[in-house]
Amino acid sequence: MAAGSAAMADIPSTSLRLAHVVNSDDTYHLAAERFQEILDEQSDGAVSVEIFPNASLGDERTLLEGMQIGTVDMGVITNGPVANFVDEFSVFELPFLFPTAEAAYDVLDGEIGQEILGKLEGVNLKGLAFAERGFRNITNSRNPINEPADLDGLRLRVIENEVYVDTFRTLGANAVPMAWTEALTALQQGTIDGQENPINAIYAFNLAETQDYLTMTRHIYAPALFVMSLPKWNALPEEVQTLVQDAAVEASAYARAQNAEAQAEQLAALEAAGMEINESPDIEAFREAVAPIYEQYGQQFGDYLPRIQEALE
Template sequence: MKKKALTLILVLLFVAMILAACGGSSEENGSEEASGSTETTTLRLAENHPDDYPTTIGDKEFARLVEEKTDGRYVIEVYSGGQLGEESEVLEQAQLGTIDLARVNAIPLAQFSEDIGVLSMPYLFEDEEAKWEKLNGDVGQDLLATLDGSNLVGLAFYDSGERSFYNTEHPIEKPEDMAGLKIRVQNSELAIDIVEALGASATPMEYGEVYSALQTGVIDGAENNFPSYYTSNHYNVSPYFTVNGYQGNPEVLLASESLWNELSDEDKEAFREAALESVAVQREAWAELTEEARDAVVEAGSELIEVEDVSAWRDAVQPIYDKYGDQFGEWIDRLTE
């Protein structure tokens, strides 16, 4: 009798467990059906700047917007601080599809699309308003589309500020003041041509070597934006900063083509919208960082030479437009019209 009672109890417990499991499954499915959600896909976005840097802030806003616009079907994890590699490594991985998304500067993308090199032209835009109206508009999207065939898909441009010259010798107010100075530049033909058109001697050099080269007199100056001038401590050894914004290569938020091909048309539109909408947040963070850096170097003793009228500088670099006009002519017209 006891044995039968024990058997009955075990059967009842087994039935109860099955019913509980079915009930839980039904509740979960009902919840999914009510919310319209499906399986979540987690993506990786590579960022080589620190967690609180403006581009990282933009990345995170992009990730938030994608999750919102896809009802949680896509979640993007931002790996800041170069956790997934430096820009060159990240680009290779994105092309192979082992990284889903990345933020890189426009300069290295010129190896995949010569057209994007137009963004390195000096004094290209009349002002910041004109620049971002173009980059956030149809022209900017068309320029990003020239990456087709590289296994990369450009989504949006992020702000990287305006580059200006700074030096150890004297204030520079006009192009003639550049004469004879040895200025560090990136190792590119266009960068060299710009500095030499302004009358200085271009010295290609790795960025990490610039501080000691300024300190020892190997070079007389360099060029960059305020945050880089500050965080690199170049202001300690090169106190004259000419605010003339001669060049403004933007950053680029991009996707791996292998990821892109897996997205529905609706999700592609959601990713593009999220990218463009995140630009405002990224640019605001960049403006705040620029102001902080500017105030810091002034407080440290740097002399800022404000150039209100850059027409003389534009005239001085006309040979650059003569030389590269055939290569970039169409894009120059579209970006400046």
């Protein structure tokens, strides 16, 4: 213990500002808090983390741009916006790519995922670990959805990412890309009919207040990332870099476990709040309908798609 304390005494006092765009009930915030706790414990308080939730420092694109120039230290960011900075991240957004969360973890935490994570350094960002947004599902206020035809003309908010936009336009929806902060207002005002997100976000943002129907399409598995400003990372002493890296990996695993544990309870709460939930839509019909997306994007990510498909066999 004495030796450990002496080692901790050598760690310089370091403060980090971590931002995200969701509220304190969301998995991102739980991951951020766990990251904060781990660093405090492992550094004997030398490394502190201040958390800025609710898009208080800007939307996800703004946060990433801030990290590039060093005005934001780090954040928990959805994979889709990250893909606007490094195209290869979009390969994870291909619809119905991952059959289970465990299959996604194997790819993300393995050679392929870590290779893509490393590409962030080319755009002045540092990828630390893959956390989780989760399998995305459709909610709307217009009608029940069981097959692609039910999406016809539905004004559906999607992440500002071309794979999302093209996927839902292929399915017949009127896909409207917008930041999440804008989407919440648009849902309340009825200027859009629906959105797609994992159960944790649907629950955390009380979407049962504006959305009558939830369809468990599980159409895309969306990672989230612990991302840091590369200038900030490079300015950290090596021992602090190690602590930060390890804390991000551990906090990401914690977020995944929390998601899995909470989902049944969250679904029950959404149903109790009045949502009509379709737990078994015609997934095969959706899968067949998005085949053109693989034709369109299959070659765009170099050899990453075939490598992922081979890893999943």
